[in-house]
Amino acid sequence: MALPLALAGCAMGPLSFFDPLGPVAAAQRSMFFQVVAWMSLVVVPVLVLVPLFAWRYRRTNTRARYTPDWGFSWPIEIAIWVVPIIIVIVLGGVIWKARSLDPYRPIASAAAEAPLEIEVVGLDWKWLFIYPDERIASVGTLAIPAGRPVRFRLTSDTVMQSFAIPALGSQIYAMAGMVTELNLLADRPGERRGHNTQFNGMGFQNQRFSVSALPAGGFADFVRAAQLADRPLDDAALATLTRQGSARDAAQALGAPGDQVVFSQVPPDLFARFVARHRPAMAHEMTGGMASSTVPLPVADPMPEMEGAHDGH
Amino acid sequence: MATDWGTLLFGRLSFDALPFYSAIATAAASLVVVGAIAVVALLTWTGRWGWLWREWLTTLDHKRIGIMYVVLSLVMMSRGIVEGSMMRLQQALALNAPGYLPPEHFAQLFSTHGSIMIFFMAMPFLTGLINFAVPLQIGARDVSFPLLNAISFWLTAGGAGLMMASLVIGKFSTGGWSGYPPYTDATFSPGVGPDYWIVALTLGSIGSTLTGVNIAVTIYKRRCAGLHLMRMPLFCWTALCTAILMIFALPPLTVATGLLAMDRYLGMHFFTNDGGGNMMNFANLFWLFGHPEVYILILPAFGVYSEVVSTFSSKFLYGYKALVAATMCIAVLSFTVWVHHFFTMGQNADINAAFGIATMTIGVPTGVKIFDWIFTMYRGRVRFAVPMLYALAFMMLFVIGGLTGILLANPAIDYQVHNSLFLVAHFHNMLIPGLLFGMLAGYTYWFPKAFGFRLDEWWGRLSWGCWVTGFTLAFMPLYVLGAMGMTRRTVTYDNPAYLPYMIVAAVGAAFLLAALATLVTQLAVSIRRRAALAVPAGDPWNGRTLEWSIPAPAPAYNFAALPVVDQRDPFAQEKKRGEAYRPGFIHTDIEMPRNTGVAFLIGMGGAACGFAVVWHIWWLAIASLLFVVATTIARSFQTDLTETIPASRIARDEARWLRQVRAAEPVGRDDETASRNMGLAEASA
Amino acid sequence: MSDAIADHDTRHPGLNLAETDTFAHAEAEETVFGFWVFLMSDVVLFALLIAVYATAVPMTDGGPGPRDILTLGPAAFETGLLLLSSLTFGMASLALKYEDPRSRLVGWLALTLLLGLAFLGLELKDFADWSAQGAPPQRSGFLSALYVLLSTHGLHVAIGCLWIAVMIAQVFRFGLSAAVKLRVMRLALFWHMLDVVWIGLFSVIYLVGLSS
Amino acid sequence: MSARLPHETGAKRAARREAGRRAELRSYLTGFALAVLLTALPFSLVAAGLDGRWVLTAIGLAALAQIVVHFRFFLHISLDRSTRDDLQLILFTSLIIALMAGGTIWILGNLHERMM
Numbered sequence A: 001m002a003l004p005l006a007l008a009g010c011a012m013g014p015l016s017f018f019d020p021l022g023p024v025a026a027a028q029r030s031m032f033f034q035v036v037a038w039m040s041l042v043v044v045p046v047l048v049l050v051p052l053f054a055w056r057y058r059r060t061n062t063r064a065r066y067t068p069d070w071g072f073s074w075p076i077e078i079a080i081w082v083v084p085i086i087i088v089i090v091l092g093g094v095i096w097k098a099r100s101l102d103p104y105r106p107i108a109s110a111a112a113e114a115p116l117e118i119e120v121v122g123l124d125w126k127w128l129f130i131y132p133d134e135r136i137a138s139v140g141t142l143a144i145p146a147g148r149p150v151r152f153r154l155t156s157d158t159v160m161q162s163f164a165i166p167a168l169g170s171q172i173y174a175m176a177g178m179v180t181e182l183n184l185l186a187d188r189p190g191e192r193r194g195h196n197t198q199f200n201g202m203g204f205q206n207q208r209f210s211v212s213a214l215p216a217g218g219f220a221d222f223v224r225a226a227q228l229a230d231r232p233l234d235d236a237a238l239a240t241l242t243r244q245g246s247a248r249d250a251a252q253a254l255g256a257p258g259d260q261v262v263f264s265q266v267p268p269d270l271f272a273r274f275v276a277r278h279r280p281a282m283a284h285e286m287t288g289g290m291a292s293s294t295v296p297l298p299v300a301d302p303m304p305e306m307e308g309a310h311d312g313h
Numbered sequence B: 001m002a003t004d005w006g007t008l009l010f011g012r013l014s015f016d017a018l019p020f021y022s023a024i025a026t027a028a029a030s031l032v033v034v035g036a037i038a039v040v041a042l043l044t045w046t047g048r049w050g051w052l053w054r055e056w057l058t059t060l061d062h063k064r065i066g067i068m069y070v071v072l073s074l075v076m077m078s079r080g081i082v083e084g085s086m087m088r089l090q091q092a093l094a095l096n097a098p099g100y101l102p103p104e105h106f107a108q109l110f111s112t113h114g115s116i117m118i119f120f121m122a123m124p125f126l127t128g129l130i131n132f133a134v135p136l137q138i139g140a141r142d143v144s145f146p147l148l149n150a151i152s153f154w155l156t157a158g159g160a161g162l163m164m165a166s167l168v169i170g171k172f173s174t175g176g177w178s179g180y181p182p183y184t185d186a187t188f189s190p191g192v193g194p195d196y197w198i199v200a201l202t203l204g205s206i207g208s209t210l211t212g213v214n215i216a217v218t219i220y221k222r223r224c225a226g227l228h229l230m231r232m233p234l235f236c237w238t239a240l241c242t243a244i245l246m247i248f249a250l251p252p253l254t255v256a257t258g259l260l261a262m263d264r265y266l267g268m269h270f271f272t273n274d275g276g277g278n279m280m281n282f283a284n285l286f287w288l289f290g291h292p293e294v295y296i297l298i299l300p301a302f303g304v305y306s307e308v309v310s311t312f313s314s315k316f317l318y319g320y321k322a323l324v325a326a327t328m329c330i331a332v333l334s335f336t337v338w339v340h341h342f343f344t345m346g347q348n349a350d351i352n353a354a355f356g357i358a359t360m361t362i363g364v365p366t367g368v369k370i371f372d373w374i375f376t377m378y379r380g381r382v383r384f385a386v387p388m389l390y391a392l393a394f395m396m397l398f399v400i401g402g403l404t405g406i407l408l409a410n411p412a413i414d415y416q417v418h419n420s421l422f423l424v425a426h427f428h429n430m431l432i433p434g435l436l437f438g439m440l441a442g443y444t445y446w447f448p449k450a451f452g453f454r455l456d457e458w459w460g461r462l463s464w465g466c467w468v469t470g471f472t473l474a475f476m477p478l479y480v481l482g483a484m485g486m487t488r489r490t491v492t493y494d495n496p497a498y499l500p501y502m503i504v505a506a507v508g509a510a511f512l513l514a515a516l517a518t519l520v521t522q523l524a525v526s527i528r529r530r531a532a533l534a535v536p537a538g539d540p541w542n543g544r545t546l547e548w549s550i551p552a553p554a555p556a557y558n559f560a561a562l563p564v565v566d567q568r569d570p571f572a573q574e575k576k577r578g579e580a581y582r583p584g585f586i587h588t589d590i591e592m593p594r595n596t597g598v599a600f601l602i603g604m605g606g607a608a609c610g611f612a613v614v615w616h617i618w619w620l621a622i623a624s625l626l627f628v629v630a631t632t633i634a635r636s637f638q639t640d641l642t643e644t645i646p647a648s649r650i651a652r653d654e655a656r657w658l659r660q661v662r663a664a665e666p667v668g669r670d671d672e673t674a675s676r677n678m679g680l681a682e683a684s685a
Numbered sequence C: 001m002s003d004a005i006a007d008h009d010t011r012h013p014g015l016n017l018a019e020t021d022t023f024a025h026a027e028a029e030e031t032v033f034g035f036w037v038f039l040m041s042d043v044v045l046f047a048l049l050i051a052v053y054a055t056a057v058p059m060t061d062g063g064p065g066p067r068d069i070l071t072l073g074p075a076a077f078e079t080g081l082l083l084l085s086s087l088t089f090g091m092a093s094l095a096l097k098y099e100d101p102r103s104r105l106v107g108w109l110a111l112t113l114l115l116g117l118a119f120l121g122l123e124l125k126d127f128a129d130w131s132a133q134g135a136p137p138q139r140s141g142f143l144s145a146l147y148v149l150l151s152t153h154g155l156h157v158a159i160g161c162l163w164i165a166v167m168i169a170q171v172f173r174f175g176l177s178a179a180v181k182l183r184v185m186r187l188a189l190f191w192h193m194l195d196v197v198w199i200g201l202f203s204v205i206y207l208v209g210l211s212s
Numbered sequence D: 001m002s003a004r005l006p007h008e009t010g011a012k013r014a015a016r017r018e019a020g021r022r023a024e025l026r027s028y029l030t031g032f033a034l035a036v037l038l039t040a041l042p043f044s045l046v047a048a049g050l051d052g053r054w055v056l057t058a059i060g061l062a063a064l065a066q067i068v069v070h071f072r073f074f075l076h077i078s079l080d081r082s083t084r085d086d087l088q089l090i091l092f093t094s095l096i097i098a099l100m101a102g103g104t105i106w107i108l109g110n111l112h113e114r115m116m
């Protein structure tokens, strides 16, 4: 099985870690093969011995030895316990080392730049990406600078979702009123895709987005263009976004072409307010108790539509 | 006011609940209704209602209850496989196209399919085999608590009935078999779907908890003289460990679904987004149950393989003690690994690593088992009868699923393939070649003991071929799709690279449908040929354990005289010493529990209560609950609960059987599948 | 059954009938043991509810926390009632074992029943008081967990009360038959286990909640 | 040891019964007294408004001790050879509870720390 996967390589498409764009996914891929290789040490013998013994000791083969009362042997016994134990110890070591791939752990990079902060809000059925320092946001597309680590902080304004960009690395859940973290790095420019992997309703299959790892200059251009574009993330835009529908639906409603929208003039504490909607006490801590953090989000109550779309009619 | 009366009487139930929202749903519902009407008509036509009531609905005989469990399981399996195939067809058609299933219907399908397959196919199947075989293998006349046994069955059947009802009245949950809130909370799923899910699972899990208690106590307290624990057949060991897992692993499920019900019905805040709810509690509770559950499922299958490999290799089981130890290791370890189902939730790397390593540890005893079976074949005389074919296919395919399990157990790799079709491939790889093949092997193996005739061999092999081909084609491509990033529970997709794999998988699903069809055909053919396939002497496979030492079908009281055992594989040893088939010296009267409708009534009362709760028909909920309580109390005032089978009748039965044995011609193993096989094995195997 | 049963060998928890009723004692080996196994499953359920409660304590959503609504007095009183009921059930068990006059057994059972009902009454009063103070179970995750944990135990007590009533009826109807004895023995296990569970509950909810 | 020695006279048997009964009564009363004590102790600590880690420890220990008392005196679980079966069952249950409840608190505590 490993072989076709390895051969397939880049043919695996834009959602696969078998065609990695960053060190985390690359490490995961190599670990995948490592585990397969170690496991083969015991799996291959099984795949060989089962047909071999079944055939050699088939009833019609009267030449084979027959020892009906034999039922134990220390050497065999020791081998079948000890070899797997050793493999488990080795693979346990692999796991122990792989703790460095903890999604919360910042990724070191050659560039001394601080990681780019991106805040991610899971909506039905799209992700809202907020660049707090740049005061821009996007839906349906995620642009990141290649070579600079990115630190995502995630929450959800609806049910649980799981944020994944396989080519870059790990996925992690996003839940309402809570914040999870994810650190990723694209080590070279490229185009890939990301999605939600946790079923969350009837538009789940559309919750995908494009990922562009841009060269440093390209990213700066992206930010500048977004800031200049006159599409503020105001209350009306937020109300549209939080309505159920895909990124394409949102883009359409906002009069943007295609399935992506980029926003400017993002309110500074938008993410905190999304969190606060579901856990008022928390936003206080996040923003150092600033009063603004408890200002309710001016979003339309999504309840009425949700009823229909989640439960169907 | 009229509307208030309507609500009072019918709760949320209205004509909108009928499945006219899509042609396919209407068709499925009609099929259920037509099927039910057909069964009722057939029973009335053939005048079998009385027979059904006396012989089956009121029975407390562990063998019949076991058979009813298996029948229930096969019925639910048919639905589950059809649903699985419908999803495969959808995905084969869904590249940049809506396919033929609307998303909501697709979501109901994976939810019902998963819930049915786990709770109303796999659980009843293994419970049925355990019920049927364990008392026979330990030389007992019944389980410890026959009435409780029947209650467990009827509660489970009630849960299954609600699953079927959800097809006709209202809709099922769309939250998957794991039903994660807040998606399944009232805010996001205000309909009846999750309520059906909660109620059906609750009935099933009460049934399973009670079964667990019953089986564990039976094995502890009812073994025949001389049958020490370390002389028990391996199937009994796995049954014991499964029972213990049921006792301790089902409470978390009850808590999880119960608290979700509190959220939904009483507006509480256990798992809601707001109000201080925390869905992570649900994930934690669900998998505290969910992980041991998969070992509840697999252990009895392991037990069957142990019996089958030994019997069809005509050899002592290799490494009996190691197999026992490995079984116990698996049972205990299965409580220590649940976090691997939510590595991506956010807990720290140390916790993930600890649980990842613990997860891999289970591979060691599992591997020991596999090698033990391999070395059981070594220097044996292997016969490729249907149960053995299943065992061989299992060993080859299961290790691949085990390998992918070890991959998933590595948190860093799981961060990638979690929620992908890679995971779906992994668990079907465990569930079909592991669990289902084991159940089918057990079904084929013990069928003659239940009904007195073997299953047709040719159709059995054909079915086996379909299962193996179908599984391989339907699920191996999913590993690749998962690695390509395709998520589970996806109704449509836009990546053309997925399509070829999806088509192969759909072809595989067609084979699996054929496997189901051949299984049914096999049963029909075997019933028609039952005279030629009869094995009245009771030992068609040259068996080694106690259940083969009695007639087929086994008499209601199992053993004319309770056996005494002095070593492992007692019947094989008896045959070897030429001591088998000796008449008992003295026969005594046997007291057996008398049939009663109480269990049936309690089960149906439970189901009615569940239905009423789903639809908020509170008067009915209260009435049926009171009915269940009253029935229980009334039963406790009944005396005269047993009936006596006179010694004379037992002696007569036994004499008749011994005449049949003497009349039967002993067959060698080459003629095992010929109609000459009357269930008497030649002395030299 | 075997001779082993004839001596003091008990293979089940609870009352040992070996000296007074061999027949019931032999039956008990299986029946009472089975019920005990079931109780273990039930205890796990409570342990999980307690764990859920522990994780829910901070989830007050700005509403009342443990210190705002819990009071030690009623808890101590409820604890006393349950503890006393354990003793009265113990007396009932002895009356059963030594085949005292029926009235004595019934008397102890009835007393236990009263104590159980009093406990339930107090618990319901607690619930009513808290709800009146703006702390109903719908207020927050913490309060949901509190009510559900307490009322699951309460539900068990209620079932125990119903069971006691049924057993009183059965004593009148059947006398001290083996079946009745076995049922009372199982009921005893149930009742005592409820008290054990209560130890966990009052320690975690009231004592830990109100200390520190 | 056996209760039914065939040559035992009626009067002797009655006396033995009476002795057995008194012993059991004493056992119940002892259990009750210990349980009251082990309840009163932590209640009074908390009522006195004491706090700190040691109070929590004391509450835990008292609860544990009281559970043992209930098992020993009311449920008649002992360390005798013959009752090992149920003792093992209790220990296994404790193990499961430790794993499940302990694990839950550990994991959810960690999640709480990292996500809220």
Ligand code: HEO
Residues within 6 Å of the ligand: A039, A042, A043, A046, A083, A084, A085, A087, A088, B178, B294, B295, B297, B298, B340, B341, B342, B359, B360, B362, B363, B364, B366, B367, B368, B370, B398, B399, B400, B401, B402, B403, B404, B405, B406, B408, B409, B410, B414, B417, B418, B419, B423, B426, B427, B430, B431, B434, B435
């Ligand atoms: C019967 C069912 C069954 C069985 C037996 C198993 C067995 C195993 N499972 Fe699987 N599983 C099953 C059913 C499921 N699993 C799941 C999910 C699941 C996940 C979570 C993935 C995720 O959600 O992201 C992990 C980590 C594993 C790991 C394992 C491991 C390590 C084993 C081991 O027990 C395998 C052991 C066998 C081995 C290893 C092969 C033989 C051993 C040899 C040859 C010796 C050498 C071994 C070593 C050196 C280790 N499983 C889910 C998903 C539920 C859902 O999300 O809907 C289901 C239903």
Ligand code: HEM
Residues within 6 Å of the ligand: B080, B081, B083, B084, B085, B087, B088, B110, B111, B113, B114, B115, B117, B118, B121, B122, B175, B176, B177, B178, B424, B428, B431, B432, B435, B436, B474, B487, B488, B489, B490, B509, B512
């Ligand atoms: C025999 C033919 C079978 C087919 C064709 C089949 C097919 C499928 C499909 C298509 C899915 C949905 C995958 C997705 O999420 O995209 C699925 C899910 C599932 N299947 Fe099967 N399956 C089969 C047998 C079984 C058996 C025997 C079991 C269990 C004993 C089982 C248990 C499950 C479970 C638990 C799920 C997950 C449901 C969920 O996502 O909540 N399946 N299956």
Ligand SMILES: [Cu+2]
Residues within 6 Å of the ligand: B290, B291, B294, B337, B338, B340, B341
């Ligand atoms: Cu698992």
